[in-house]
Amino acid sequence: MWNSVSEFLAMGGYALYVWSSFGLCAIAFCIEVLIVRSQRKTTLRRLRQALLADQYPQESRQ
Amino acid sequence: MNDLTNTSWLNWFRLASPSTFYPVAGRLIPFFWILSIAFGLAGLWVSFFVAPVDAVQGQGYRIIFVHVPASWMSMFLYIVMAAWAGVGLVFNTRLSAMMAQAIAPIGAVMAFLSLWTGAFWGKPMWGAWWVWDARLTSELILFFLYLGFIALQASIDQVRRADKAGAILALVGVVNVPIIYFSVKWWNTLHQGASVSMTKSPSMAHTMLWGMLLMALCFWMYAIAMTLMRVRVIILERESHADWVQNLKEVKG
Numbered sequence: 001m002w003n004s005v006s007e008f009l010a011m012g013g014y015a016l017y018v019w020s021s022f023g024l025c026a027i028a029f030c031i032e033v034l035i036v037r038s039q040r041k042t043t044l045r046r047l048r049q050a051l052l053a054d055q056y057p058q059e060s061r062q
Numbered sequence: 063m064n065d066l067t068n069t070s071w072l073n074w075f076r077l078a079s080p081s082t083f084y085p086v087a088g089r090l091i092p093f094f095w096i097l098s099i100a101f102g103l104a105g106l107w108v109s110f111f112v113a114p115v116d117a118v119q120g121q122g123y124r125i126i127f128v129h130v131p132a133s134w135m136s137m138f139l140y141i142v143m144a145a146w147a148g149v150g151l152v153f154n155t156r157l158s159a160m161m162a163q164a165i166a167p168i169g170a171v172m173a174f175l176s177l178w179t180g181a182f183w184g185k186p187m188w189g190a191w192w193v194w195d196a197r198l199t200s201e202l203i204l205f206f207l208y209l210g211f212i213a214l215q216a217s218i219d220q221v222r223r224a225d226k227a228g229a230i231l232a233l234v235g236v237v238n239v240p241i242i243y244f245s246v247k248w249w250n251t252l253h254q255g256a257s258v259s260m261t262k263s264p265s266m267a268h269t270m271l272w273g274m275l276l277m278a279l280c281f282w283m284y285a286i287a288m289t290l291m292r293v294r295v296i297i298l299e300r301e302s303h304a305d306w307v308q309n310l311k312e313v314k315g
Contacts, residue, residue, distance in 0.1 A: 001111065008110070012121030017186050021125045021179040025132065028171050032288060040295045047302055047313045 078157050080297045081306040087290040094290065098283035105276030113269045125183040126270070131278035132175040135285055136204060137239050139169035143211075144236045147229035157293075159225035160300065162232065163215060164293035168285050170208035176201055188252060196245040197253040200238060207235040221300060 002008040011018040076082045109127035116123040143165040150158035180198065181191040192198065211228050218224035246253055301307050308314075 001114065011124070012115065014120065014122035014124075014186055017122055017182045018124050021128055021182045024178055025128045025175050028175055029284060032168070032171055033291075036288065036291045036295060040291070040298075043295055043298045043302075044312055047298065047307065048315055050302070051308055051313060 078155055080157050080160070080301050081304065083157055084294055084297050084310075087294055091287055091290050094283045094287035098280050098287060101276050101283060102280035105273060105280050108269060108273035108276055113273050119187060122183070122186050125179055127273050127277045129176065129179040129183055130274050131281040132172050132179060133201065134278055135281045136169055136172035136176050136201070137242055138282075139165055139172060139285060140204060140207070140232075140239055141236065143169055144229075144232040147225075147232040150225055151229040151233075156300070157297075159229070160293050160296045161289065162228065163225075164289045164296055165285075166208055166212050166215075167292065168288050170205060170212065172281070172285070173201060173205035173208055177205060193252055195251040195253050196249040197242060197251060200242040200245050203238055204235075204242060207231070207238060211235075 009015060009019075077086065105127065109124055113124070113127075115121055143162050146158045146165065147162035149155060150162060177198070180201075184193070185191050211231055214231055215224045215228040218227055245251065298307060298313075
């Protein structure tokens with residue numbers, strides 16, 4: 001169907017519309033994964049700090 | 063036999079407890095990622111190398127392979143989210159409300175992608191990024207419903223009240239989903255009908271349909287993987303004072 005790479009990239013003159021649609025979907029999914037992973041890291045760090053504060057009540061009060 | 067069914071029922075109810083569900087969800091996540099990537103690769107292959115060029119829209123029609131799955135998932139996820147929220151409201155189960163909260167952002171992303179890819183399809187074919195067409199407008203309302211659900215839950219400090227208020231909003235908003243679905247039948251608008259693939263030649267309809275189905279499965283599996291990832295974070299946040307959370311090896315370090 002495609003005779004060359006440039007023909008594939010040109011998408012019959014619809015390159016901007018086709019690639020921005022597919023590209024934005026890929027970008028949105030990647031960003032969402034990164035957001036959830038950083039949320040998980042933040043939550044785990046907070047839980048670890050709370051646990052440490054419980055283990056050493058004297059020091060944390062000073 | 064009777065014993066067996068009893069045990070399996072017991073296991074299902076045990077899964078409703080966040081402490082049991084958390085590790086199970088963690089084990090399921092890689093499985094759904096693999097499925098999503100596999101369906102995605104197959105779907106992209108069909109979208110660009112198997113499905114032939116469209117007689118009317120040329121290569122521009124290939125936007126359909128992300129536009130339709132995103133639109134389907136935006137509607138489907140809303141129903142699933144409202145169902146979890148409704149179960150949480152009726153039975154007061156903690157995990158159901160957390161599931162609804164975990165689904166909402168993915169649904170909002172899908173609705174946004176549906177509108178965005180629709181704009182990039184509408185511009186070359188209709189000559190406009192946006193028209194106040196019944197389908198476009200009702201999909202925009204769906205996007206706002208997702209944002210409203212997220213904002214409402216975030217604005218109420220008390221978790222149980224936030225869950226209840228969110229659930230009522232989600233359930234009332236369900237009325238919008240059939241409006242989106244039937245909008246192309248009820249109103250004579252610019253957006254094409256649902257049976258677009260049926261008007262083409264049969265072989266064409268087949269490969270196009272396969273491409274859309276594979277991409278929809280990719281989006282679906284992605285949505286499940288993301289829901290499980292996000293619900294695990296929500297469980298950690300909401301159950302942070304429970305002993306089982308403090309005994310987790312990722313917390314203990």
